[in-house]
Amino acid sequence: MSREKNVIIAKDLYLEYKKDVPIIKNSTFSIKSGSFVFITGPSGSGKSTLLKSFYGELKPKGGSLQIGGVSLNDIKSSKLAFLRKYLGIIFQDYKLIKEWTVEKNVMLPLLIAGYSKDVCEAQTKRLLKHVRLSGKENYYPLELSGGEQQRVAMARALAHNPVIILADEPTGNLDEYSSRVIWNLLEGANEQLGTTVVVVTHSIPNNLKVPFKHFYIENGTVYEIS
Amino acid sequence: MRSLKNHISLIIPLFAILFAVEFYFIISKIIAEYEVNLSKDYSIIVVSKKPLTLPELKAVEPDIALIQEIDSDLIIKRLKQNGVDVNYEELKNFLPHFYKVYLSSFPSADMLEHIKQVLRGVDGVTRVETFTKVHEKMYHFLIFLKKISKFFLGIIFVTSIMLVFKQIEIWNLEHSERMYIMALFGAPLWMRNAILIKLSVIDTVISTILVYLIYSYLLSTKYLKELLGFENITISAQDLLKDMGWLFALGILISVVNVLIVSWRQPKIA
Numbered sequence A: 001m002s003r004e005k006n007v008i009i010a011k012d013l014y015l016e017y018k019k020d021v022p023i024i025k026n027s028t029f030s031i032k033s034g035s036f037v038f039i040t041g042p043s044g045s046g047k048s049t050l051l052k053s054f055y056g057e058l059k060p061k062g063g064s065l066q067i068g069g070v071s072l073n074d075i076k077s078s079k080l081a082f083l084r085k086y087l088g089i090i091f092q093d094y095k096l097i098k099e100w101t102v103e104k105n106v107m108l109p110l111l112i113a114g115y116s117k118d119v120c121e122a123q124t125k126r127l128l129k130h131v132r133l134s135g136k137e138n139y140y141p142l143e144l145s146g147g148e149q150q151r152v153a154m155a156r157a158l159a160h161n162p163v164i165i166l167a168d169e170p171t172g173n174l175d176e177y178s179s180r181v182i183w184n185l186l187e188g189a190n191e192q193l194g195t196t197v198v199v200v201t202h203s204i205p206n207n208l209k210v211p212f213k214h215f216y217i218e219n220g221t222v223y224e225i226s
Numbered sequence B: 001m002r003s004l005k006n007h008i009s010l011i012i013p014l015f016a017i018l019f020a021v022e023f024y025f026i027i028s029k030i031i032a033e034y035e036v037n038l039s040k041d042y043s044i045i046v047v048s049k050k051p052l053t054l055p056e057l058k059a060v061e062p063d064i065a066l067i068q069e070i071d072s073d074l075i076i077k078r079l080k081q082n083g084v085d086v087n088y089e090e091l092k093n094f095l096p097h098f099y100k101v102y103l104s105s106f107p108s109a110d111m112l113e114h115i116k117q118v119l120r121g122v123d124g125v126t127r128v129e130t131f132t133k134v135h136e137k138m139y140h141f142l143i144f145l146k147k148i149s150k151f152f153l154g155i156i157f158v159t160s161i162m163l164v165f166k167q168i169e170i171w172n173l174e175h176s177e178r179m180y181i182m183a184l185f186g187a188p189l190w191m192r193n194a195i196l197i198k199l200s201v202i203d204t205v206i207s208t209i210l211v212y213l214i215y216s217y218l219l220s221t222k223y224l225k226e227l228l229g230f231e232n233i234t235i236s237a238q239d240l241l242k243d244m245g246w247l248f249a250l251g252i253l254i255s256v257v258n259v260l261i262v263s264w265r266q267p268k269i270a
Helices: A048-056 A078-083 A100-115 A117-130 A146-158 A176-193 B002-041 B054-060 B072-081 B088-094 B109-119 B132-174 B176-184 B192-222 B224-232 B235-266
Strands: A007-016 A022-032 A036-040 A060-065 A089-092 A163-166 A195-199 A211-220 A222-224 B041-047 B064-070 B096-103 B127-128
Touching: A007 A048, A007 A195, A022 A048, A022 A117, A022 A211, A036 A048, A036 A176, A048 A060, A048 A163, A048 A195, A078 B176, A089 A146, A100 A117, A117 A146, A117 A195, A146 A176, A146 B088, A163 A176, A195 B054, B002 B096, B002 B132, B002 B192, B002 B235, B041 B064, B041 B109, B054 B064, B054 B109, B064 B072, B064 B088, B072 B088, B096 B224, B109 B127, B132 B176, B132 B192, B132 B235, B192 B224, B192 B235
Parallel strands: A022 A222, A036 A195, A036 A211, A089 A163, A163 A195
Antiparallel strands: A007 A022, A007 A060, A211 A222, B041 B096, B041 B127, B064 B096
């Protein structure tokens, strides 16, 4: 996936779970490469659904959606798997593999990309230091606090230097300190690596240092506010 | 403990399949050897006015492996024993040629009838005796054994495949979250299923070893050794090991195919 000018393009996007019950409708918007974007809206407005469509878990039922120039409308499984190698995804509930150690969880995208063991280990060590979890390589997720687990998820999302990071309520379950760490990491990825960051959240943090775009969802339609 | 239970749940049906297949292999081997032994013992008696040769008979029936002339002295001796009052020297000059005709394989009833007709058409042959009744009894017994073992193999195979399928479906549910997360990061199908395939391979190895050990023990028991030895049938350790190779391959095939079917049946995340 190339780092294009507009990395996400939606035209008249229509998303639904049940037939004729739209979650997102008539939505046209685009997200520039390297930008930091917030998507907000009331509970049940379709924020997470929209994010799901970005990583291909929900296919558009109408309109069009392109990520990095790849259409997600009729994407095949093999192509979707390929596309996902360029995405880093963070969830509110972390979605770590409980049976795997912290180190293996962080390595996951690198293993999928086919890097050698040495490269995987070196990159994982560097990332765990970056998210302040050095020394916890051999811990299992359930042995860590919520904030630590989310930092592991953050390290995993950054491991393969993704073009886009998609974060669904990344600090929703975290205390103030852990939230601050996560925002710093997301800002760092955006500023230093030029990674496009798309965050679905209830509230935008006050002390963010990077410029950002804000999309708001109301009655199923996505509006660009700023 | 749960992990052990999970393994046993797959090992039992896999073991049942492999045990049944090996049983079929052994029965087939026993029957094949028994057929060879029978064909060696079995012969057709041909009475001819003229001397017969093997090439002459082979030309009309290629399945004929050997002919053996019965010494006329033996026939005279038997008549003497029975106290038949004739001039034996004179009789000897008038006696036709008696032959034992051996076949290369154990014949079916139809084939035997065909051979009988062919031999009757040979110049000089006056009588052909196949001892059909004895032959048919043995032959039908063999066919019955083959059919029974095939039937049981079929039943065990179908039931066990269903159990294997169920167990892999349970595994799939247990691992669904991990597979989902892997899919989110673009892992291909084989990578997501690697753990299930690994578990299947381990259980197939265990099942194959168990089948090998049980059959090795059974075939080394005095009773079976004597029974098989009585019919000159041998099943060597090498034969058994070769079978295990096939069983392992079959077990892997069943497991992998089941893993893939179960995976495809899972709801797609995209």
